Amino acid sequence: MPYYLDNTFLLDNPWITVVGCGGTGGFVAEGLCRLFQGRDATIVLVDHDRVEPHNLLRQNFYAEDVGRFKSQALADRLSQAYNRAVGYSVYPFREEDCHYPGLSSHDGLVIGCADNAAARRAMAECLPSDPCRWLIDAGNDTNWGQVLIGNVAEPVFLEEPPFTGETCHLAPAPTLQRPDLLTAVSTRPPDVDCAAAFDLTDQDPTINQMMASLVLQVVRRMVAGTCPFLALYLDMDQGTVSPSYVTPEAVARLVGRTDAGRTAQLNAI
Secondary structure (H helix, E strand, O other), rough: OOEEOOHHHHOOOOOEEEEEOOHHHHHHHHHHHHHHOOOEEEEEEEEEOOOOOHHHHOOOOOOHHHOHHHHHHHHHHHHHHHHOOOOOOOOOHHHHHHHOOOOOOOOOOEEOOOOOOOHHHHHHHHOOOOOOOOEEEEEEEOEEEEEEEEEEHHHHHHHOOOOOOOOEEEOEEEHHHHHHHHOOOOOOOOOOOOOOOOOOOOOOHHHHHHHHHHHHHHHHHHHHOOOEEEEEEOOOOOOOEEEEEOHHHHHHOOOOOOOOOHHHHHHHO
């Protein structure tokens, strides 16, 4: 039988935090404004970097944004374009960026588009190990990338039955699926300067829009209650997107358990 990620936290004015507003995050932010047109949703953008001239090749910015904080430039433009409030922070990601003051600190969706270990560690640490906050992590290199989805950063919390019928309430966080994300060092050269901005040997100029499209597809299907994915892997050389599906067997395998068959039987009852 197919299994789908729980979406109850997205049904009533969800809080969505986008961490990293550069290559992928800027396109994700605008896509969220389109996706939630006419619906209540709180969107907050987090990035402490400023727009530089060479960012204009691959990122969702314009010449007039140069010198401004990325999160602020995007929030101002998107607020005006889509007639909705878009929050922003010009500081490194903090747990309090994820929730309403005075309300539950567990609700919401965090979308990580910051391709570094420190940011990923901070996002994993904000997961409260209950069903109400999920993390989508998007990372890429020159012409390939992955989108990982989960909400439990500590394997011990997956000892409880993660599934009810066809609904997955608990799934391994991106850092459980790929522990190397917390130690990996990018082999990609640093961004080129303005004079060399059109040298396309560094990174495919469309990779970030491709990654953003995959992230937004995950969000769309989570909202609809039809998202079956733990991960999506993009290979632009091959022109493929390879999925990993959320199943009791996949969850058990990722946390090193061997009782996947028994778990599947129990969850089907």
